[in-house]
Amino acid sequence: MNRVLQAARLHLFNPLVMLGVPWLVVGISFAINVVIWHLTPAGEDDGGFTGGVLALYFTVLVMFVQSVTQLLPFAMGISISRRTFYLGTALVVVVQSLLYGVAIAVLVAIENGTGGWGAGMSYWAPGPFEVDNFFLQILASGVPMMAFAFAGVGSGIVHKRWGQAGTWWLIIVSMLVFGGLAILVTWLGAWADIASWFADQSIVTLTVGIPAVVALLSALVAYPGIRRVVP
Amino acid sequence: MTTGTNPTATVRDVTMRFREHTALDSVTTSFEKDAITGLLGRNGAGKTTLMQLLTGHRVPSAGRVEVFGASPYENDRILRDICFVKEGQRYPEQFRVQDALAAAAMVFPHWDDDLAADLLTDFDLPAKRPVRKLSRGMNSMVGIIIGLASRAPLTLFDEPYLGLDAVARQQFYDRLLADYAEHPRTIVLSTHLIEEIASLLERVLLIDRGRVLLDTDAESLRDSALTVSGPVDKVQAFARQHELLHTESLGGHSRAVVRVGGAADRRAAATHGLTVEPTNLQQLVVAMSLQSPATRGPVRSPLRAAPSEDLEEVS
């Protein structure tokens, strides 16, 4: 077996944990939402949606943080190079995200076929993330998943490379950057411009293009970090 | 098992600096093909760092490390033939013993499933138990099984016996020896339990404070030092003609560990009226490590006696 495939295979030794946990979490979130939407008239309003599916995205992020922190020391212990581990992990991210995209696209189709689970609920592809083409839906749901997964891989690498302190720095720096940007935008009174910029973008750019750029950037930034990790 | 012309690994003038200290200081050595080398030295001597360099886990600050003729750092072609069993290896949270072994079986091309199964039975390890629920000793056993069953052409054990009782350690040594006899390969074994493994070693590499103190074959080392005892003046007279490593006195009686050139020196000591005993590896290593580094030049050959002027400075 190719070395990269072997590294990818490491992620799947316990598929129940790797695949089960995210779907368990989102399944519970979904069940709660279905119950609530059936009990309340929220669904009567046109276009009502819930952000519950984000639970899946965030759980995947956390799973990949753990994959890196747990598997990397072991992978290096059995003589897999950092680069190979990284490529194997990236392969898992891409394939898994696309499969999740397919699963979500199917769920979206069911959702639309059942009148929003009989409650007019838009759960699996809220708001702009719903597109009217099955194959595009796979990308619209799967590519953002990829961005979350790579963010997880990147955070895991930061943790292995710079330890707990590195993780805190990552959080603090991200907050400062995004908070600073928000202040800057507010100060410039540019929120309206940004909103209209987003409005001008096509659905594809918003749901596939931008997440793809984020995924690629996280992937590229993470790589140099892993090169000097000592297990 | 012969003196190899092509060493498995070479370390040339390697220095490893960390922010606060120098772990290895221009170390040059090589690891003979298909020999068992004991990597000895005190805590913090640089043993683990050297092994990390050999396995590409670290890159040297200066100098060159080559394994199978190329740098091991991020080199999959080289790494697949290296197995590094380190003290306190961490395993993924959800991995059971059998998962760890299956993963190792997948990546090591020379892996032997039967040997792994035998060892599992020998050590009485529960294959289905998560590794994180194992005791310290059992955790070490998982590493030992991987190290032996991988049959990697270069296998490194870094104090692999953490938490192992005397019985399990003996099982490890016996298995190592038996499998090595059938499938010779280059083995590097770092340990503090010198006495336990001394007879397994073909070569000895002793490092102290990041420098090489000894790099020689175990048998000539055993032949290279004597413990002489007798009246203080006679012991001193004999020690003056040789390299004194360590001496202790009680009343008018004194005992010294000295390095000697061969059988002639042995007889000379006897004719001096001294009691002569061989010095075992452990005693020799302790004596050498206790010497103050200021009085000690680099040791190139165990058979060459140092100039006797050094004597006064040695306590």
Next chain:
Amino acid sequence: MNEDAGPIFRQVAAEIENAIVDGSLAEETQAPSSNELAAFHRINPATAAKGLNELVTDGVLYKRRGVGMFVATGAREQLLKRRRSEFADQYIHPLMTEAQKLGISARDLAAMIDDWEGQR
């Protein structure tokens, strides 16, 4: 093997010599292999091989290609001869050194040895 008794390969060689001298390893029979010696004594196979090779150099053992090492004809006689010649060095010398320390003369010693013989 005794790790406190100098080079192990010499101990291995001495042990095989002993077996030949006391007859438990007869001439023209096969000597243990280096791997057998290694496993039995828990020593490095290279060290065991070195012990065997020393005996080959001395003409005590000889190699049969693909089979192993065998005790040479006349090996026992050769070893006895050598040991007799070393006897003085190994036994008389320390005996005399100790005797001198204790003020026992060579004549006294001879008498003691006669005594010892008579008691057997």
